[in-house]
Amino acid sequence: MTAAMPKPETTSSLAAVSLPSRGLILVDLSTSWRHRSSPPVGIIRCEHEIARHFLAASPQDVIFGFFSEETQQYSEIPQDTVIQMITNSASSGSSSLQEKETSDDQALKDSVNRKSFYKTVLAGLLFANYMAGRASGLGKWRMKAATWAKQYVAGNYDVIDFESLTRIAKFWTASPNIDLRGPLGGLRMALVHSAPPPGSTPVQIDKIATILLPGVFWEGSKAKWIWKESSKRNISVKLLLFDLIPIVVRQFSESGAAQNFAACLHYLLWSCDHFFCISDSTARDLRRYADVCGYLPIPESKVEVCRLGPARFVHDTGPDAGEDPRIPGSERLDPGKFVLFVSTIESRKNHDFAYHLWRRLAAKHGVEVFPLVFAGKLGWDTDSLMRRISQDPVIGGRHIVHFDNVSDDQLRWLYANCAFTIFPSHYEGFGMTVAESLAFGKPCIASVGSSIEEAGQGVADHIDTLDGVAWLKKIEQYMFDLGALEDKSKAIQIAYKPYAWDEFTAPIVQHMLRSSGAMSGIDLNIPKRNLS
Structure with a gap:
């Protein structure tokens, strides 16, 4: 941890804000x-x-x-x-808002036929400058460069050829620390998403x-x-x-x-x-x-x-949860015969540890091993891991499956039909995956430390990730001993008490209304309102 920056001169003290009149x-x-x-x-x-x-x-x-x-x-x-x-x-992919985003994206593609090679190249140079600042770690350079690039492209998107810009970017990827392909790939939608709502007022x-x-x-x-x-x-x-x-x-x-x-x-x-x-x-x-x-x-x-509750799709789960829409490509997953790891794929979540666990299991048990499903979008610094998994002859494209951009309905199906879940994260603010797994009555083998054990409420199986042998033994127990898996699931259904979203949001809403002068300190019983 670093020393604090100097105190801003115009601020009197921390938490020295007087309550305002109603606003x-x-x-x-x-x-x-x-x-x-x-x-x-x-x-x-x-x-x-x-x-x-x-x-x-x-x-x-x-x-x-x-x-x-x-x-x-x-x-x-x-x-x-x-x-x-x-x-x-x-x-x-089914909401009217998303349909609107699709039409906005198409409008960015088709609004003007005339494209400017000069402005396309200049836009590319500005983004190259931004990525160079990002790779160097110079914060001020990065912020200014990003602002210049974004403002220029926003003002000229109708004449910039984004397909050509993507091809031109290949000339700037020689350095391993500078890669424009990702930023350019999402540039058009970023322009739409960074704009205020249509017709909004300050x-x-x-x-x-x-x-x-x-x-x-x-x-x-x-x-x-x-x-x-x-x-x-x-x-x-x-x-x-x-x-x-x-x-x-x-x-x-x-x-x-x-x-x-x-x-x-x-x-x-x-x-x-x-x-x-x-x-x-x-x-x-x-x-x-x-x-x-x-x-x-x-x-x-x-x-x-204010502790988090499992996502709303967990609370809305009915007896037909297992019939929710399956993910394209999930046909090879047999209900009750796969293990689930829900998380954005990034180094902190420790997918590399999970990969090595499944590599060892596959080498030992072969086709008897339950597939491990990664459900989550790709985060930063994951190319090397995903390439190793795809090219590993032991994994062979069978033992680890990745699904990106999973909807709530599809995630519900995965939770309802998995045998159990794992969550070997290095550090968490809460550990929502643990809470969601337990709310479905599914055993969760999770790491120790930070807030992960809070989320587990003493019901999850917590094992230090330095003890890989213990992880393998627990996974093998749940994978090959149906009685142990069923006993653990029953124990979870009896003992686990998930936090409700009202428990998370009500104190926040109450505090905000009091501090604004909208209510006097009487506890607020928030009514239910169906927004679904």
């Missing part, structure tokens, strides 16, 4: 808006659940906003749009009493902007903190992520007067970081633990 609550849904066409990950699920409860409890007191780096202001996301975004998020910040940040805060200049505006206008700021992974285990973060995260958290440590943490582990990490780095102590009254 509106601004809930930042920037993360959800940017990723509205993709199956929701944990952070987006949390934003959606918080939005659900604000809409059910007190819609007249809340504004949902999207922060634009270009305009340096919030734009309002209409409540009807938020409801549609939540409702459509669980499906993949949020009148003078009417805002308090701001809630429930999503990504560690990118761009939003944290600094919030510090400035909250200091100037006496706005109360609340942060939902998932983890301090880029600081605590920075070796598992992208280059420069730790610096960006720490810089943004710096401004929020001086501007936030309340922190909602998703686990005791995250709360401890926050207090430890503030103490070690020389920030003012964070009182216990300013840190509230």
Whole structure:
């Protein structure tokens, strides 16, 4: 951990924000808006659940906003749009919002036939400059270069030939640290997703009493902007903190992520007067970081633990869960005869450990081994691992299967039909996969440390990942001893008590309404509202 940056001069002290008179609550849904066409990950699920409860409890007191780096202001996301975004998020490729994104993408392709080679090359040079800054780890260079490239392409996308731009990028991939293919591949949709909602109006910040940040805060200049505006206008700021992974285990973060995260958290440590943490582990990490780095102590009254519940598709599971739509390519999976690992594929999640476990099992048991299913999108720094898996003659393309872009319905089928799950992650803010597995009554073999054991509630099988032999023995027990598997499943169904989403969101909504002056401190019984 690094020493704290100097205290911003215009801020009096940490958590020294007086309660404002009644005003509106601004809930930042920037993360959800940017990723509205993709199956929701944990952070987006949390934003959606918080939005659900604000809409059910007190819609007249809340504004949902999207922060634009270009305009340096919030734009309002209409409540009807938020409801549609939540409702459509669980499906993949079938929602009206996603159809709209498809048409927007097509419009970017077809809007103008005339293309400019000069502007295409210039756009490529700007993105090469951005990627060079990213590879070097120079934060200011990277931020400025990204802004230049994005603004230029946004202003000239109608005459830029994106197919040619992708081909030109091949000339800039000679260095192993500079690769434009990924950024260019998603550039068109990034332009659509970085724009405010159509027809939206700027949020009148003078009417805002308090701001809630429930999503990504560690990118761009939003944290600094919030510090400035909250200091100037006496706005109360609340942060939902998932983890301090880029600081605590920075070796598992992208280059420069730790610096960006720490810089943004710096401004929020001086501007936030309340922190909602998703686990005791995250709360401890926050207090430890503030103490070690020389920030003012964070009182216990300013840190509230709000534990996550399993995703909504788990609670909505009925007796026919096993009949949900299967994933194309999953026909070779026999119900009850495969093992599931749900997670974005990245080094922190420890898929490499899982690969070596299954390599050893395949070498020992051959065709008797249950396939291991990776369900999750590809994250950063995964090319080498996925290439080794695909080329390994022991795995042979049979023993490990990967499904990307899995919808909630498809994920429900995987959970309902797997034999058990594994989760050997190095570090977690909570460990949602463990909670989801147990909620389905499925045994979960998980690692130890951070918050993973909190999620397991003493019901999951926790084994140190340094003890590979113990992992192999437990996997073999559940794989080849049906009685042991059934006994464990029955024990989970009796002992495991999943947290409900109301338990997570109600304290946040109550606190926000009180701090804005919308309610006086009487506990709020949030009514149910069907948004599905």
